[in-house]
Amino acid sequence: MNRQTFAARSLAFALMSAASFMATGAMAAEMVVYKSPYCGCCEAWAEALTASGIVLRMENVEDMDALKAGYKVPEDAWSCHTAVADGYVFEGHVPLEAVNRVLAERPDISGIAVPGMPSGSLGMGEDPSAAYDVIAFSKDGSQSVYMEIRPE
Numbered sequence: 001m002n003r004q005t006f007a008a009r010s011l012a013f014a015l016m017s018a019a020s021f022m023a024t025g026a027m028a029a030e031m032v033v034y035k036s037p038y039c040g041c042c043e044a045w046a047e048a049l050t051a052s053g054i055v056l057r058m059e060n061v062e063d064m065d066a067l068k069a070g071y072k073v074p075e076d077a078w079s080c081h082t083a084v085a086d087g088y089v090f091e092g093h094v095p096l097e098a099v100n101r102v103l104a105e106r107p108d109i110s111g112i113a114v115p116g117m118p119s120g121s122l123g124m125g126e127d128p129s130a131a132y133d134v135i136a137f138s139k140d141g142s143q144s145v146y147m148e149i150r151p152e
Contacts, residue, residue, distance in 0.1 A: 031056040031085035042081040045123030074137050077113035093121035098134045098147050109136045112146050
């Protein structure tokens with residue numbers, strides 16, 4: 001894919017995502033993204049959310065394990081960054097459509113996560129064969145598949 005095609009597709013995706021937010025009223029007041037000061041992929045994820053119209057603030061945190069434990073993110077769902085918006089936790093490279101869905105539907109969960117750092121997830125490079133699950137986690141510690149990301 002050349003640069004012009006990539007730029008055009010990125011712009012189209014950002015505009016469609018922003019329109020989706022406006023149509024659903026799902027826009028969060030502000031998202032706070034907590035990340036290690038030594039991680040760069042978190043910046044790519046945050047840039048994609050910002051391009052879609054989400055207002056966010058980045059905060060560097062030295063002890064991410066303590067932060068994740070404080071937000072009761074299950075250890076097996078941990079990733080590199082933790083974001084919080086409108087009472088929900090977004091752990092790792094959660095796709096934009098999952099963020100939008102949570103903010104629009106407001107399910108009775110604590111948050112969603114993409115465990116680890118799967119190749120092709122938002123902020124982790126383009127990989128059309130990317131396949132991974134977005135996990136919902138609840139206050140009682142239960143987990144379930146919230147969304148499946150599969151190649152078309």
